[in-house]
Amino acid sequence: MERSSGIFKRVDWGIILIYSLLVIFGWINIYAAVYNEDYGVIFDISQRYGKQFLWISISILLIIIIFIIDARAYEFLSYPIFIFALLLLVAVLLFGKEVNGARSWFEFGGIRLQPAEFTKVATALAVSRFMSVHDFRINRMTDLIKVAALIFLPAALIILQNDTGSALVYIAFVIVLYREGLSPWYLILGFIFILLFIGSLLASLYAVFFVLPILAILVFHFMYRNIRMTMIGIVMLVLLVLLLVINGYFFHYDKLKILVTGILVSLVILAYPAFVKRIKHYWLIAAVLVAAMAFTFSVEYIFNNVLEKHQRTRINVVLGLEDDPKGVGYNINQSKIAIGSGGFSGKGFLQGTQTKFDFVPEQDTDFIYCTVGEEWGFLGTSMVLILFGALLIRIVVLAERQRSKMNRIYGYCVASILFFHVAVNVGMTIGLTPVIGIPLPFFSYGGSSLWSFTILLFILLRLDTTRMDNF
Amino acid sequence: MENINSNRRFIITGLFILVLLIYMIRLFLLQVVDTSYKLSAENNVFRHIIQYPTRGLIFDRNGKLLVFNQSVFDVVIVPNEIKAFDTLLFCQLVDIKKEELIQKMREAKRYSSYKPSIIIQLLDFKKFSLLQENLYKFQGFYTQARTIRSYSSPIAANLLGYVGEVDTSIVNNNPYYASGDYIGISGIEKSYEEFLRGKKGLKIQMVDVHNRLKGSYKDGKFDTIAIVGSNLITSIDADLQSYGEKLLANKKGGLVAIEPNSGEILALVASPSYDPGLLVGKQRTKNYRKLSLDADKPLFNRAIGAMYPPGSTFKTINALIGLQEGVITTKTVLPCNGGFRVGSFYQKCHHGGSVNFIYSIQGSCNAYYSQVLMRILRDNKFDSISHAYENWRNHLLSFGIGRKLNTDLSNEVKGILFTKEFYDKRFQGREWRPLQFVSMAIGQGELGVTPLQMANVCAIIANRGYYYIPHIVKAINQNDSIDKRFYQKHKVNINKEYFEPVIDGMELVVQSGTARSAYFQGIDICGKTGTAENPHGEDHSIFMAFAPKENPKIALLVFVENAGFGSTYAAPIASLLIEKYLTDSISRPYVEERIINTKLNIE
Structure with missing residues (x-):
């Protein structure tokens, strides 16, 4: 003692x-x-x-x-x-x-x-x-x-x-x-989701969905330097942008729908080389991307239905929205x-x-x-x-x-x-x-x-x- | 693993330092660099000034002003600003005792020494102007204007209702109200509170330490403007209302007059009543206590809140249901022979021999309707008496009996009309016997209706089968913007053709039947008397009438407690009101005089 x-x-x-x-x-x-x-x-x-x-x-x-x-x-x-x-x-x-x-x-x-x-x-x-x-x-x-x-x-x-x-x-x-x-990935993931939450409140869904695949390609490129896959990704993205541009002239679909479908289709196409080359990170990034999109969709729901009014007001005031x-x-x-x-x-x-x-x-x-x-x-x-x-x-x-x-x-x-x-x-x-x-x-x-x-x-x-x- | 992680202490420490550093930079910008907050550094403080809107005005159907606002003034003090002052002069100016003033000031100080408190309420204009001239002698004293309700004539008190200070439960449950605010507590003031009150405004002003105004904060960016309350145009005819109150004065009872083709209430009288000016301003609390202790209950709106047995007026409904269900026709003749007997049961009546349909109404035959209800309940269409009862009850519900009409008046009651399930439970499996219900044939027994409900029944008959929900407000701010439900036509489950014979009977009631006292030349009144048995004393006198027979303009129900036969008081009162409303004159001053001079069973 x-x-x-x-x-x-x-x-x-x-x-x-x-x-x-x-x-x-x-x-x-x-x-x-x-x-x-x-x-x-x-x-x-x-x-x-x-x-x-x-x-x-x-x-x-x-x-x-x-x-x-x-x-x-x-x-x-x-x-x-x-x-x-x-x-x-x-x-x-x-x-x-x-x-x-x-x-x-x-x-x-x-x-x-x-x-x-x-x-x-x-x-x-x-x-x-x-x-x-x-x-x-x-x-x-x-x-x-x-x-x-x-x-x-x-x-x-x-x-x-x-x-x-x-x-x-x-x-x-x-x-x-x-x-x-604790793996820093959890923190980065948490951080991304906080940014998404704020992003989708501040900007339009459309903008967030545009930034997400670009981010995904960047992250993928720095984690796993496969030029071919990165190139395919960029080409898919450019095609998607073209599709969105001509959308107004030749046909009229909902832009958001085109974007989301395009991203999902791209992921499926990219899955083939990823599978052949056994690129583990691809699946992870794809999963996070899909989860992030789903999360972004649900933000509005969470914001309007789960949070109470005074909590919404407080967030909006800090974000300068209200x-x-x-x-x-x-x-x-x-x-x-x-x-x-x-x-x-x-x-x-x-x-x-x-x-x-x-x-x-x-x-x-x-x-x-x-x-x-x-x-x-x-x-x-x-x-x-x-x-x-x-x-x-x-x-x-x-x-x-x-x-x-x-x-x-x-x-x-x-x-x-x-x-x-x-x-x-x-x-x-x-x-x-x-x-x-x-x-x-x-x-x-x-x-x-x-x-x-x-x-x-x-x-x-x-x-x-x-x-x-x-x- | 352990080693790598111990490096993380630096990342964590770095995070701590980074966040605190960002905060310090922000504080530096806020406190040292940014000068826009320095306005306040000159010791400016804000004062929130609530802008009270004036309450909406209330008019009658012809645009006559019924309720308006009058300015009064409160004296407010801020205790820590008060310097020594001439107490005697102040007390003289506002007519208050010195002890009272000292007590009020002590209370104010206990509440807060720098926030304003009201110490004198509702100063009239004369005292206010005297004080205002001398106000510079009293530092820390302020006046603020407010409005109170005022009435152009002492009528329709129960209908209009009154306004009073909110209590704590309202403040806690409704964020709009703050303690000291006023709110409608009964009548139209209550049911149209949200329209009448308008919307409070808020001014944020900057004041220096000496309470001198320094202008509005951020050029009024955060200010809100008070919105004046909406004006209401009621459906009341002030002359008719006033006349009705005059006729019912010194009697207990109620009367409701409705314009049949719109459901607009023309007059709604509950007697005894009171002068609405009593429940305003300084005297309100004292007068309210007095009125609420009055044995005659002047605060009770009998016209919508009291339940009575409808008496013989109810026979009209049973006649209609009987015709609709096919248990009688207009040719049905039934025996009376001075009453209705089944075994030991005996319902007294006064007609010899047989009675036909029209005469059953004209002469108000108890025996006839006892047999009609027996037929309705024993109807072969239904497998049991209980189902027949349920069908009969549904007819009554469609007439608005036994349920709230959902009018725009607060404190409406639904009356008494028990469900089938209620009787199932009471009989406990024993057989339903129609004789148990026979009193209801003539509007006695387990029935309770309000004068409003019966007036609505009268409007339904006048309309030959439909009604609009009776309502008291015709328009808000000149627009036809009242609730949708008042524009919806409600049909009862009775075919139109069955109304004519009943109405013919009601016409004869006045011409040569039980209500000859209501007859006068020139207008074709259809009516039905009622005498409700009252176990506690003299019977209640009831009369239901509409006029003219074709294209009726007014349908009404008059109810006088403890006044005996329907024909004695209720019928002449109804007939005077109809004459007044349709011709704007009175051809029988002697009848009027007799009614006005009658004082019945009242303290």
Whole structure:
């Protein structure tokens, strides 16, 4: 057993320093965002800043508890904790309190808890434990599916609570999988499909279908330099263009139909040389091309039927397809005005106007970054980003120095989750990402979110103190 | 494998740094380079000003204005802008007690110290102009104009309905409304709310820290203009409505008059009623409480919401169904002999000997119709009494009995007409016996109809077999833009030729039958009396009539509670209304006088 003085020596004080700076700066900004001159004391428990002080104090208590618990417990208890977290998610669906349309809160005597926040920690532990088993192979389909199930299960339950934003956070685990050897093809594939989604919303189907085969030929050419096949492909494409050009003069078919049929026919023709020469990549690319076309067709359907109206609006606003003056667009606009009006050095502490008059929505929770931008200017906003950047880099360093595979994976889980939150939260306030209601770690008002990020981070620090121990 | 992957730490770290760097560049552009956001750096803030449209006006069928808007003013304060002021002067100007003012200001401050709150509502124009002159002495005080409903004459209260503030459940369920908004709560105000309310507008204006206007934000790019509510032209004839209310005053009951060939409601009176001006503005809450506690229920629209047994007026329908089903003909003669007896059952009547078809209506023979209903229910066409009942019930449904007519009036009730299944369940496998239904032959028993439903039946008879759904609004904003359903002709399942003999009978009712009190020279009125037995007291007096016989212009039903025979009150009232509507004059002032001076069973 380690001695407690050993923990003090070995613990990473750099991260603790960054953590403290973020939490305190966050608290100051919450004070500024909801400042009420009648209750000017920052510790006033009737106001949100006073409450946040209470949440911070409890966080310190949690940190102490985390350090008292034996580090090995986090490995042994990872599955029970995960199962408990899932049960909580089910329980909140059944008995939870509905706030803003999402049934994701428990209420005990005036204190609200959001289980979804804590599930992130549990999932990170469970995923790290599962992937650290020595015969785990990430690119083996069965193992990959199992990990994916581990990640999707809580996400699905959170979607059922009608809290899509919190569920999207689980996408962050892709970074962890990538670090642990997931083939980059999955990521490229995912990226292509995201581009297709945006492309087919922005441009016409017709344009997307035109670009797809050109892309396919290019990819094929660079992966497998077979001039003959590339040439056949290009000839087929040129023929297709000619067909489309004369379409208007001699006959009148639907252009899209000609294009799709042409591409499919070309694929069949090209299949012969590919089969003879045993070109494996051809089948892969052809399959992806067909899947991409099918996906593009379904985007409109997904967009209009699967997504809800407010989600559509948010995507449209970011893509610049829709002006929504009183709703999302207005909020983003207000948020940008608040941040933009801060200038280089800000208006000064408590001098902000935009964030005080309810122009910015959720100004002490999801849009807390606006207050930073308005009152502390570019100096403040970039300082916060630099702090988060330093934290993330430090966490990666910590993760990489672990001997235990589980600890390393957990470290990446922490980094990925924090990164996703920061990227999406800050991105939405400056109009770069859709408005997804997730908090800015350590900054946003709220006990659940502060505690869960604290637990997430300090379990890593606790695990890190044992990195030199022999197992 | 492990080695290759550990290189990925750099790609991941690179991704983190790249994204944060992009964000920093964006922030630099937003905060330092782009000056368009610096407008706000001069401490400009926005103020959202909601533009309330004026509510649509309501007219009668001849273009007479019934409901309009009147300007009133609210006083609004922004607590943190208030400087010390002359409290006494302010209290004098707006006529408010000092304690009340202090209390209101405290409440406003508790709500928000920088957002405006209303502290005084609905100031009249005189007080408003006094205050406005002195407003510069009261920093942080503002006035805002609003409109309230006003009525050109105190009629048709239940029909027009009233407007009130939205409650929280409406605000939560309908994104259009915000707390403090007004909404139609009953009558036309409710059923045509979406047309009357118009569309709120929003102005976003920039105001500096001293609340001085700095112009509109982005030249009004995000502003929306308020759209004035649509005007409604109702089918009501204000004179007829007013006359109907006068005749029914001091009596409980209802009357509905319909133009048969269009389904337009000419008058719809529920008595007792109230002055619609009572439920407006400051006094609304107080008056509403008073009216809702009144034992005579003036807020209850009896004409569409009260169910009564239709009494003998119902015989006309049974006559038509009997003819259509072939169980009687116009030549059928049935015995009366002072009543209808089967075993121990006895339905009292007052005719000696035999009664023919026409006389059965003219003299309202109970025995005749008891036998007609027995024949309908025992009809050999059907394998059982229950199926015959179902067929009879379907006829009634086609007349609009036992179901909602789907008019444009809110709070319409469907009445009582039980299903076959209901009786199957009640009889629990025991045999259906026609005698169980015999009361319905004469409009008693398990039947409940509203005055509106019976007025519609009268319109069907006047039209010889069809109707348009009765409706109260004729046009919206001058256009014939009311709902499609009001233009659809609905036919009942009775052949046209069967109506004539019934109508002949109804003509005789007035000329020499049970309703001679409704007769006057010059117009051919067809009618049918009814006296609904009331176990709780005096019988209800009912009269159903249309006129003239050919090309009827008006069909109506008059219902007076606890007034005895149909011929005593309901018939003369109907006849006065018909005369008033068709000739615009009254030839029998003594009848009018007797009716107006009668006070029946009312507090």
